[in-house]
Amino acid sequence: MSAALADGSIPVLQGSALKDRRGQWRQAFARQRGNQAPSNRKLIVEIGCHLGLTLNQMAENHHDADFIGMDITFKRVVTAAERAVRQGHSNVATILGNARAMDAIFADGEVDGFIIFFPDPWLKRAQSKNRLVDQKFAALLATKLSPGGFVWMKTDQEIYFNEASEAFVGAGFKPTEPVDFFAGRIYESTFERRFRLQGLPPHGGQWQKPLNGRMC
Ligand SMILES: C[S@@+](CC[C@H](N)C(=O)[O-])C[C@H]1O[C@@H](n2cnc3c(N)ncnc32)[C@H](O)[C@@H]1O
Structure with a gap:
């Protein structure tokens, strides 16, 4: 497996392999498809x-x-990454990394959408400070998004949903109807399915960065 990781046939990027990608993701995907010119295709990041x-x-x-x-x-x-290779997707890359460190990975305004499905809930009161989505993280996502870019989050925890919602609005996002991009698809994730089978409904929403790019 390490040979496949090193030669890129399993496309997981980490550490120093990421250093030239910041601000260059579209060019890198274009090269992956054998094109020279970068495109203006949407860039969506799943955390x-x-x-x-x-x-x-x-x-x-x-x-x-x-x-x-x-x-x-x-x-x-x-x-x-192996699943992407098996399914023949030339429009997928994967990163081993902490989303909190994404400032080193994406340039400001480079991303068009973030997906955050069922982030670890950290249920115990003393652990809640470990939750990924808070005001600081919402502000970081806002910086990385293009004007009009979106965040789509789902969780099984109503309290986490409410706190995240406050954090997004506090960072200047506007709650929005499901964005057209997904054409009404709901994308039931692995954890969503698990919770559904236990009778636990998802709490989800989408938020958009204003088109004028101003967050307040
Ligand atoms: C509860 S699972 C949900 C997985 C999937 N999104 C779903 O809905 O089925 C949370 C995932 O987030 C990953 N994760 C936790 N903290 C992270 C962080 N700071 N940056 C990136 N990934 C993280 C975990 O390794 C795990 O795969």
Whole structure:
């Protein structure tokens, strides 16, 4: 497996392999498809992509956009990348990394959409400070998004949803109807399915960065 990671046949990027990508993701995807010129295709990033189920479903449905899956767990992100290779997607890349460190990975305004499905809930009161989505993280996402860019979050925890919603609005996002890009598809993730089978409904929403780019 390490040879496949090193020669790029399993496309997981990490550490120094990411250093030239900031601000260059569109060019890198264009090269991956054998084109010289970068395109203006949408760039969508899934945070906590797990084994790549949703990431690859989205890539399959949107040949006109590029998708980057990020996860902090090595085995999961490798599985996500292997799935992309098996399914023949030239519009998927994966990153082993912490979403909190994305300032080093994406230039400001480079991303068109963030997907955050079922981030770790950190249920105990003393652990809630570990939750990924808070005001600081919402502000970071806002910086990385293009004007009109969106965040789509789902969680099983109503309290997390409400707090995240406040954080997005506090950072200047506007709650929005489901964005046209997904054409009404709901993309039931692995964890969403697990919770549904236990009778637990998802709490989800989408937020948009204003088209004029101003967050307040
Ligand atoms: C509860 S799972 C949900 C997986 C998937 N999104 C779903 O809905 O089925 C949360 C995922 O987020 C990843 N994760 C946790 N913290 C992260 C971080 N700071 N940056 C990137 N990924 C993270 C975990 O490794 C895990 O795969």
